Amino acid sequence: xxxxxxxxKNALAQQVRVRLFEEGVPRIKxxxxxxxxxxxxxxxxxxxxxxGNLILHLHGNVxxxxxxxxxxxxxxxxxxxxxxxxxxxxxxxxxxxxxxVMAEVEEVLQEITPDDLLKIRSxxxxxxESGVSILVHVIEHFSYHVGQITWHTKLIKNMDMGYYAxxxxxxxxxx
Numbered sequence: 001x002x003x004x005x006x007x008x009k010n011a012l013a014q015q016v017r018v019r020l021f022e023e024g025v026p027r028i029k030x031x032x033x034x035x036x037x038x039x040x041x042x043x044x045x046x047x048x049x050x051x052g053n054l055i056l057h058l059h060g061n062v063x064x065x066x067x068x069x070x071x072x073x074x075x076x077x078x079x080x081x082x083x084x085x086x087x088x089x090x091x092x093x094x095x096x097x098x099x100x101v102m103a104e105v106e107e108v109l110q111e112i113t114p115d116d117l118l119k120i121r122s123x124x125x126x127x128x129e130s131g132v133s134i135l136v137h138v139i140e141h142f143s144y145h146v147g148q149i150t151w152h153t154k155l156i157k158n159m160d161m162g163y164y165a166x167x168x169x170x171x172x173x174x175x
Contacts, residue, residue, distance in 0.1 A: 009117060012135055013109040019139045020062070020105065024146045025098055028055060030161060031153040032091045039156055040094075041087035049083055051152050052094060054145045056082040059097045062105060062138055069123035070116065070134045071108035 005011045031051065032040065040052045049057070060077045068075040117131035129137070150161055 007114070009112065009114045012117065012132065013112070016105070016109060016135050016139060020142055021102055024142050025102060027146050027161070027163060028058075028098065028149055029095060030163075031149050032095065034153055034157050034159065037088045037090070040091065041089075042156075050087065051149050052087045052089060053083055053085060054149055055094045055098065056085055056089075058142055058145050059101050061141055063101050065123055065134050065138050065141075066108055067101065067104045069121060069129065070112060070131050071104070073104070 005014055032055075035051060041050045043050050043053075057079075060079055060082045064075060064077045064079075067073045068077075112131065117135075120128060120130055121134075123129050123134060150163075153159075154161060
């Protein structure tokens, strides 16, 4: 059974780790493992971006919101480049970008204090956010795009990704 932190800061940080590190990134890697380089960079139409663009976008968003917005690091993001990129960028380079930003996120999660979670700050020069809202935004945003990457992979490969294959999802609690 999982040990749950008894304080809010660590409980929230733990959920960021679960949703990004244990669920999101492994699902992206699983999708990438199924797709060719051409499929990763395929744009179905002019209004949709590729899986590769979504991965670049997640890297940029996570870094700008958590590492910069909450962690106070230097902002180097040029958001439009995430969508303009046509690739190819190799699978291992995309994965390395995600892993590097997750290492930066872990540093921020280790450093933040309960007061940091309530402090109001500017993100992207447009949004006024608390530390809590930054973390909630990133979890929600990351999950949304992981869903798009999964949908794209399932569409192209006609396969079940098996994210819950080892679980009995029909089990009922006696509580």
